[in-house]
Amino acid sequence: MQGTGHRVVVTGYGVVAPCGIGKQAFWKGLLGPGIVGAKTVEVADWDPLPYFANPKEARRSDRVEQFALAAAHEAMTQAGSLPYSAARMGCIFGTGIGGLRTLEEQVITRVEKGERRVSPFLVPMMMSNACGAAISMRYHLQGPAETICTACAAATHAIGNAARLIAWGRCDAVVTGGAESAATITAVAGFANMTALSSTGCSKPFDETRDGFVFGEGAAVFVLERWDLAQARGANILAEVAGAASNADAHHITAPAPGGTGASACMQLALDDAGLTPADIKQINAHGTSTPLNDQAEAQAVTSLFGVPTPPVTSIKGVTGHPLGAAGALEAAAVLLSFEHRLIPPTANTTTVGSDIHCDVVMGAPREWTPGPTISNNFGFGGHNGSVILSPVS
């Protein structure tokens, strides 16, 4: 990654997702069946108590923050003791929305019981920077602690910016990732009424009959460190953050730029940042939301940049649904797991690639591969594009 020349690696990560809590359970879920017949997919029987000192502390955290802290716990445990000064460690976190469940509950309380019954914890629970703030407080990270809210591109932007803080020499370690838990009745209605949700309740990215996304939730958290410092402390180095990029369509609040030109430019910028060419990319972890417009634009961006045949393209959203701002985090975790297991997870539910999609979509069964540089894309309402390139470390 460009900057002052510091290379950046991942030394720990953790995952909370509907298909599995903990990264190996998540991986198993990614190889399992996709979602059918549901508008939303949520973490079942979630118990936050193991991640908090007492029930009071758990109750003061919105579900999205509970997910973030649980994933952070797994990530920090794997990374082990970080020997850096607190001022040299930061937290750059991503979320699309924040504590929407708390806000919705409290709006109902206010309507039913009046203003005097609105919780004094509403504000710290609903604010979109709550997850990153909680991680910074819990692990005493006194460097930059900032939250990125670029809708569904948030976590990918967070990972890129976190890595850059290290590359530029500002930080020695940065905790990053994203979390989301926003499928309230009102939000689901909003997405449904804008016809973004699948009317058949099936997430099938790039399929001929794709008709929208299924609303997901979850979190993934990563510990990034300067490569030389991680090596010096004997850390287990899992992958390199080789490059990242961010740009904007400046076209439309929800629709992608025609032809996926913004997305294609973004991927090119990430390649330049990593010092790679399209031929170096061995897997594309797509945004692939299962909406007709997104998948078409993304596929056009991929074919315009990589040519045909493309590198293998997969979208995990057939299983995870679309967890908005957490998408890029879950997907980066999926990439790391695909390095470890030497398999590319299939695009669940997808059986017939759309006639408008000219990509090598991995579907049906996981595909064996020799792990290589992988680009993960995310695009957000507002025209935000994000790409990050992760590379295995030999």
Next chain:
Amino acid sequence: MSQELFDRFTKTAVSLLSVDAGKVTREARFKEDLEADSLDLVEFVMALEEEFGVEVPEKELEGITTVGQAFDLIAAKTK
């Protein structure tokens, strides 16, 4: 002091403040003994208002630092 009222007060404190019932004594100080900060207390008073069907204006909470003081304030309003 009505034991029944104090038991209800204690139950609310246990559930809202995540403390053991044994710690909820008249002498217990909210901040030092029950680890309740100012936001905890606001939430706790709201819960007491619901539990006892009373209203406690913010002004009356000034100077209240112990369980006994808070209980007396609530108990006086339930008469």
